[in-house]
Amino acid sequence: MIETSAGGGPAPSASAAPAAGVHAIRRRSRVLDQLSHRAVAAAAAANVLLILLVVVFLALRAAPGLKSIGLGQLFGSADWQPDAGIGFGGSSAFGALAPILGSFAVVLVGLLIAVPFATSAAVVLAETNPRVGERFIRPAVEVFVGIPSVVYGYVGFIALLPIMRHLAPPGRDGSGVLAAGIVLAIMIIPTIASITADGLLAIPVALREGSLALGATRWQTIRRVLLPAARPALVTGIVLGFARAMGEALAVALVIGDVNVIPNVRSEGLRALFEPFTTMTVTITDGVDKLAINPDGTAARYMLALVLLVVTFISIVVVRMVLRRAESRR
Amino acid sequence: MTRRLRIQDRIAIGALRGMVVVLLALLVWMVVFLLVQGWSELTRLAFYSSPPNIAGPGSGVGPQLFNTVYVLVLSMLFTVPLGLAGGIYFAEYAGTGRFTNLLRRASETLATLPSIVVGLFGYALFVQATHSHPSRLAAALSLTVINLPYMVRVSEDALRALPEGLREGSLALGATRSQTIARVLLPAAMPALITGVILAAGRVFGEAAAILFTGSNFALTAHSNYSLSPLDSGDTLAVDLYVFRTQAEPSAVPDARQYADGVAALLIVVVLLFNVGARALGRVAVRRGRHK
Amino acid sequence: MAGLALVACGSTDNNTGGGAASSSSTSSSTTAACASGSITASGSTALQPLVAKAATAYQAKCPGATITVSGGGSSVGLSNVAAGVSDVGDSDVPVSNAKSIDATTVKDNQVAVVVFAVIVNPAAGVTNLTTQQVQDVFSGKVTNWKDVGGKDVAITLIERKTGSGTRLSFIKDMLGGTDTESKTPASTQDSTQLVLQGVAGAPGGVSYVGVSSANSSVTAVSIDGNAPTAANVTSGKYKYFSHEHMYVKATGASPLASAFIDYILSSDVQNGMVTQLGYLPVSTTTEQSAADQ
Numbered sequence: 001m002i003e004t005s006a007g008g009g010p011a012p013s014a015s016a017a018p019a020a021g022v023h024a025i026r027r028r029s030r031v032l033d034q035l036s037h038r039a040v041a042a043a044a045a046a047n048v049l050l051i052l053l054v055v056v057f058l059a060l061r062a063a064p065g066l067k068s069i070g071l072g073q074l075f076g077s078a079d080w081q082p083d084a085g086i087g088f089g090g091s092s093a094f095g096a097l098a099p100i101l102g103s104f105a106v107v108l109v110g111l112l113i114a115v116p117f118a119t120s121a122a123v124v125l126a127e128t129n130p131r132v133g134e135r136f137i138r139p140a141v142e143v144f145v146g147i148p149s150v151v152y153g154y155v156g157f158i159a160l161l162p163i164m165r166h167l168a169p170p171g172r173d174g175s176g177v178l179a180a181g182i183v184l185a186i187m188i189i190p191t192i193a194s195i196t197a198d199g200l201l202a203i204p205v206a207l208r209e210g211s212l213a214l215g216a217t218r219w220q221t222i223r224r225v226l227l228p229a230a231r232p233a234l235v236t237g238i239v240l241g242f243a244r245a246m247g248e249a250l251a252v253a254l255v256i257g258d259v260n261v262i263p264n265v266r267s268e269g270l271r272a273l274f275e276p277f278t279t280m281t282v283t284i285t286d287g288v289d290k291l292a293i294n295p296d297g298t299a300a301r302y303m304l305a306l307v308l309l310v311v312t313f314i315s316i317v318v319v320r321m322v323l324r325r326a327e328s329r330r
Numbered sequence: 331m332t333r334r335l336r337i338q339d340r341i342a343i344g345a346l347r348g349m350v351v352v353l354l355a356l357l358v359w360m361v362v363f364l365l366v367q368g369w370s371e372l373t374r375l376a377f378y379s380s381p382p383n384i385a386g387p388g389s390g391v392g393p394q395l396f397n398t399v400y401v402l403v404l405s406m407l408f409t410v411p412l413g414l415a416g417g418i419y420f421a422e423y424a425g426t427g428r429f430t431n432l433l434r435r436a437s438e439t440l441a442t443l444p445s446i447v448v449g450l451f452g453y454a455l456f457v458q459a460t461h462s463h464p465s466r467l468a469a470a471l472s473l474t475v476i477n478l479p480y481m482v483r484v485s486e487d488a489l490r491a492l493p494e495g496l497r498e499g500s501l502a503l504g505a506t507r508s509q510t511i512a513r514v515l516l517p518a519a520m521p522a523l524i525t526g527v528i529l530a531a532g533r534v535f536g537e538a539a540a541i542l543f544t545g546s547n548f549a550l551t552a553h554s555n556y557s558l559s560p561l562d563s564g565d566t567l568a569v570d571l572y573v574f575r576t577q578a579e580p581s582a583v584p585d586a587r588q589y590a591d592g593v594a595a596l597l598i599v600v601v602l603l604f605n606v607g608a609r610a611l612g613r614v615a616v617r618r619g620r621h622k
Numbered sequence: 623m624a625g626l627a628l629v630a631c632g633s634t635d636n637n638t639g640g641g642a643a644s645s646s647s648t649s650s651s652t653t654a655a656c657a658s659g660s661i662t663a664s665g666s667t668a669l670q671p672l673v674a675k676a677a678t679a680y681q682a683k684c685p686g687a688t689i690t691v692s693g694g695g696s697s698v699g700l701s702n703v704a705a706g707v708s709d710v711g712d713s714d715v716p717v718s719n720a721k722s723i724d725a726t727t728v729k730d731n732q733v734a735v736v737v738f739a740v741i742v743n744p745a746a747g748v749t750n751l752t753t754q755q756v757q758d759v760f761s762g763k764v765t766n767w768k769d770v771g772g773k774d775v776a777i778t779l780i781e782r783k784t785g786s787g788t789r790l791s792f793i794k795d796m797l798g799g800t801d802t803e804s805k806t807p808a809s810t811q812d813s814t815q816l817v818l819q820g821v822a823g824a825p826g827g828v829s830y831v832g833v834s835s836a837n838s839s840v841t842a843v844s845i846d847g848n849a850p851t852a853a854n855v856t857s858g859k860y861k862y863f864s865h866e867h868m869y870v871k872a873t874g875a876s877p878l879a880s881a882f883i884d885y886i887l888s889s890d891v892q893n894g895m896v897t898q899l900g901y902l903p904v905s906t907t908t909e910q911s912a913a914d915q
Contacts, residue, residue: 029506036508037423043415044424047482048436050475054443057454086701087785088719090801120349128343137350139605140357146601147360148536148568154575154594155360158367165824170776171765173808173824189353217339240442247444249539250572257809276809281446285539286783286812289548289664289694291453293701305450312442316435384691385675547662548692577693580815581835581899582671 055309062306065299069094074303080260080283082297083290094300096280098260100307102177103279106252107245109181110188115238117185118192122230123222125193126200127208137193144190153251156183161255168274175257178273183251188241195240199233200226232326236319243315247308249281258282280304361598368595371588382570384578387585391593396556397466397564401545402531404470404560409477410527416478417485422511441479448475449543456544467560469545473534480533484526488519525611532604536597538568548573567597657881658686665699665712666787667814668736668832669866672899673712676886679895687878693813696787703728703869709879711869714787715794715913728869733886735902737833738791738862739842739850741818745825747773750844756796759828762804767826778824779807780817787864791913792830795862796845799912830862834900856907864913865904 065074077095084092121141125133160182164174203226211221227234257276260283265272284301291298371377380390416437424430452472457464492515500510516523542548547563557564565573571593578586663673670693677689694702696713697720703711704723714736717725740756742748746767751759758764759777768774781803782789793801808824811817814835821827822839833850836842842850845862854860868886870879885891892903 029509033506033508036511040415040419040423043412044419044433044437044482046412047416047433047440047478050478051436051439053455054440054448054451054475057451057459058447061450061454061458081784083697083783083785086720086722087697088715088787088790089721090784117349117353120346121353123346124350128346136354139609140354143361143602143605144357146532146536146605148538148597148601150538150568150571151364151536151594151597154571154590155364157575158591159363162823171778171808171826173778173780173820173827175809186356217335219339219342220335223342243442243444247446249444249446250542254572254575259807259810261806276807281444281539284446284450285542288542289692289698290701291458291543292707293698293705302450302454305447308444308447312444312447313439316439316442320435383678385671385678547690548694576813576816578815579667579671579674579693579813579835580818580837582674586815 058302058305058309062299062302064295065094065303068296069300069303074300075100078260078262082283082287082300083294085296086290086294092296094296096283096300096304098262099278099280099283099304101262102256102277103246103281105177105277106180106184106256106279107242109177109273110184110245111238111242113181113185114189114192114241118189118237118241119196119227119234121189121193122196122200122234123227125197127222127226128218133197141190141194144186149187149248149251152183152187153254156251156255164274169271172274172276173257174274175255176274176276177256177263179255180252180277180279181273183255184245184248187248187251188245191244192234192237192241195237196230196234199230199236202233203229232322235322239315239319239322243312246311247281249285252279253282253285256282258286280308361602364591364595364598367591368588368593371592372595372599374592377592382574382578382589383583385582387583389574389583389585389589391567391570391596393556394565394567394570394593397545398535398566398568400564401466401469401473401541401566402535404466405473405477405534406527406531408471408474409481409530412474413478413481413530414485414523416482417487417489418511420482420486421489422507422515437479437482440475443476444539445476445537446539446543448472449540451475452540452544462561464543464545464547464563465561466545466564469541469564469566470560472540472544473537476537476540477530477534481526481530484530485523488522488526489515491522492518521611521614525608528604528608528611532601532608535600535604536568538566538572541566541569542572545569546573548577567593567600571597655881656684656686657878658684659876659878660688660690661709661876661878661882662690662692662707663699663710663712663868663879663882664692664694664702664708665710666696666714666866667693667812668714668738668788668835669712669734669868670814671834672734672866672886672896672901673710673868675895675899676882676891679891680882680885687882689878689882695783695785695812696790697785700728700869703871706871709870709876710882711867713867713869714864715790716867716915717869719790727872729872729875731868731870731883731887732865732904733868733883734866734892734896734904735855735863735906736866737850737852737855737860737900737902738788738795738830738864739833739836740796740828740830740845740862741821741836741840741842742772743778743821743825743827744841745773746775746777746828746841748843749841750847752846753796756845757798757802760792760797760804761802762806775826777828778820778826779804780820780824780827780829781807781810782817782829783810783812788830788832791862791864791911794912794915795864832900852902852906855902856909858909861911863902863911865910866901 073094074096078097079093079095080098081090081093084090121137125137160179161174164179168174207225211225258278259276260278263272263275284304287297287301377390379392381393382389452468456468456471496514496518497510500514545563546565546569571590575590580586674691677691681687696715699711699713700717700720700723702708704727717723717728748767755770764770765777767777814831817829817831821829833842848854848859850860855863868883896903
């Protein structure tokens, strides 16, 4: 890339140019050059502007809630009745502990399922079957990524729920934490797999060959040399998958049951996986037809949106830290 | 190598491969399942021309198809110039200083935003703050927020992939930087850029959450709506799947399930087409690039 | 952002003026005059099939009219019409139940009688329940159908969300006015479609819907030996019903909205579409169920 100072192209030799017209042309082009530089810089700066706008407008909409609801209630209470104000009785309550815990629970289940599968795909793609990998796994990953999330939710609804119903304890209809976790897992496997695969592919061949030359099996090499070397990529993939899963709304909404009660993990153990639950994104979606008519509930939902925003920011910061540490190690 | 180690190796590698096979089988099954379920609707011509019918059988996706293309094109009208300009900046002008770092980080953050958060933002800014209704313009602008980072990255990559010689040659001939970019680099990067635009379009084609909050009035209109005004609301295909699923009353719409199957199948078909198309274009671009 | 026009919100502004809208709303008129314009009706999912079919028929008759129909539940419909977001608010229960709404700002039109039923998956083997049994099932006290005379199948409870008029009617008519529904159902749903699928999909599924929405995949049980029929409603033996309301703004309502409601109240529709869809004409009974109060 050419490193020239801002505002002008390289000045051609300022030899005597006979006609004043040539100077004029050069001046005009330089002005144009400056203008276009500013223009594209402005366009790039639009990214910053947009982020600021997002934060500002979400905060504006959530501000009334900060006063009337308060963070203490939002994070501390599990009594969540955001639409009771326009409903038929009962008083409004804005304790969002259930949706917040639900988001984390469902994403955790999703990650627990996704990481083994995604890592396998990455390893097979990068190490054991690269040719087959490039021909089948990468295109498959691209198709996976392209499928709209509503379709995943829909397939979950019509195909996964009946299966879940068989596995679930009696009295449950199959929708719940595990169903949502499975749907999310399928959605984030491509993300984790492709980032991890790229990380594996970036490892110098020497490391691989060295390990094999020392007598290690392929599996030993993968487990003891390659995966640790690709850890930054794996962690990045997991964190980005986490962020994507936290933000998923419609796919989860169709299979989670939407009940604002925290399952009693202590008394039910693993069976709590089959309990219906809710997430921040699901409860925000619930409010889509009440945005204009329920100011209190809407403010509470905007507060949850801010929570999601903060979670996203933290994820990005974590990824940067991981990458920076990996860089400094080298 | 001991026998035990070799057996462990085989089992482990086999397990890894097995998991991948399960994954691929799942994908294939999902696509086939949806296509089979939705086949009867996909092969029904009226499916593509009629509107959704909330009071009887025979719903179609006519207006939704129109709205999907409309919102997509409208959003690309904003995304492409802005994203291309940003990409040009990062590829040709930006240094490695703090300002550039800030810009890059902002772009990354934008790219990681959950689409429902963008939907709420879009509602707050494009609908509420302007005292207007959900509209396809608001939806298109929200899609731009989602897609801008990707377009910037695609443009930057396309330009960076060009050989240095092009730039140096042009500058040596006395062109300014902007002239170089406009007359030499952009045309040369055109195939990659076009592929990038198609990929970007594919990414937001299936977007539902953001459009649900900004462009759809969350209703199944009882009226076929092919309006041209960007200020009118409208459902896209993905939104339609969700809204129809949750709104249609079964006693009034007896074929609600088939219809939803059809919409899901259509979404899959379009995704596959996008994928195949973008790959084919990518190959053509590479081939053309080689000839130059 | 350049290019965003400021459009005043409030769907009443979209109306292009009424045509020759009939000002009388007597239910004996056999034809309603055509108005034109664009309105939205939202709210009750129990009434939605009738509103949807009527809207389609009206638009076929009157090409200048555009009627957008959506659900959301009775409370959303009431809030929508009070806030001016919808022209018509459909509700299973009177506006007096919505404490946040000033009832003087909206005008009531009762258009039909909806009969609700407790629906059960056929595999549960139940066709009749006493009121007490219904209360026990929905409060979670009873967890298996065999305890109320059915087969040995676990009860899968599916509830409506709290803004549902069907749910409020259930509470008032069947639960004696206090909400004792279990806080831990198998799931809560927003619309009739999802409720029906939930009940039909789980062998022990149970919930409540308008009889007009139920289909053959579920069993509508009798309560205390009385089936959910028109005769039993008229005679007062079956108590789980309510009058359906379509509210409009008290002042400044769209002429098309009034004309549309007149159309639904016309005898053609009352004796035809309404009964075909499984509702009862509004004249069926003047007796008020608990939900009507």
